[in-house]
Amino acid sequence: MATTKKPKKQSELDLFKDIIPSADMGIKDLWDAVSDTGRKEIKNSFWVLNRFISTAKNCNDEREMHHLLTVNEYYNKNWFAIQHHPKLVWLSLCAAAYEDKNKVSHEFIKLETHKNKKVSLLAELFPNMKMDDVNALAEITTEDEIKQHCESLGWDKKQINELRL
Numbered sequence: 001m002a003t004t005k006k007p008k009k010q011s012e013l014d015l016f017k018d019i020i021p022s023a024d025m026g027i028k029d030l031w032d033a034v035s036d037t038g039r040k041e042i043k044n045s046f047w048v049l050n051r052f053i054s055t056a057k058n059c060n061d062e063r064e065m066h067h068l069l070t071v072n073e074y075y076n077k078n079w080f081a082i083q084h085h086p087k088l089v090w091l092s093l094c095a096a097a098y099e100d101k102n103k104v105s106h107e108f109i110k111l112e113t114h115k116n117k118k119v120s121l122l123a124e125l126f127p128n129m130k131m132d133d134v135n136a137l138a139e140i141t142t143e144d145e146i147k148q149h150c151e152s153l154g155w156d157k158k159q160i161n162e163l164r165l
Contacts, residue, residue, distance in 0.1 A: 012034060012041060013038050015045055015048065020052055022094075023094055023097065026094045027094065031086075031087050031090045031091070050071060051108050052107070053067060053071050053093055054075075057105050063104065066098050067104075067106075071093070074093075075096065116165075122137055122141070125150075143163070146165060147163060
C-alpha cells in the first residue's frame with residue numbers, strides 16, 4: 001500500500017508580503033481581521049518582526065532612527081509586561097510605523113553568536129548569572145578587575161597570569 005504525503009499547509013499570511021508591510025503602515029486592524037491561524041502566525045513571528053521592524057535601510061536618517069527608537073520604546077522596553085497579550089504586542093509594533101507610510105526596506109539584525117574569552121570566563125565564574133548580565137559585566141569590567149577577583153577566589157599567581165582576556 002503506497003503512502004501519500006499530506007500536502008503542505010499553505011500559510012495564511014506571508015511575513016514579507018503581509019505582516020511586515022502591515023506593521024510598517026500601522027494597520028492595527030490586521031490582528032482582528034485574520035483568523036486564529038493568522039494570529040498564530042503573527043504571534044510566532046514577533047521575535048523576527050522585532051529584528052526587521054527596528055531597522056530601515058536606504059532611507060533618511062530620521063526614519064532610520066524613528067524605527068530603532070520607537071521599537072525599543074514601545075516593544076522591547078515593555079516586552080515582559082506585554083508578551084502574554086499578543087494583540088497588544090502587535091499594536092506596539094504598529095505604533096512604530098512612520099508617519100509618511102511610504103514603503104521601507106528592512107533588514108534582519110543578526111545576533112552575534114561568538115563568545116570571547118572574557119565572557120566565557122565570567123560565565124564560568126558566575127554560573128547563576130543570566131548571559132545578558134554576563135555580557136553586560138564583560139563590557140564594564142576590566143581585565144585587571146577580573147584578575148583581582150580571581151585572586152580573591154584563591155587562584156594562584158600562575159593561573160592569573162595565564163589569563164588572556
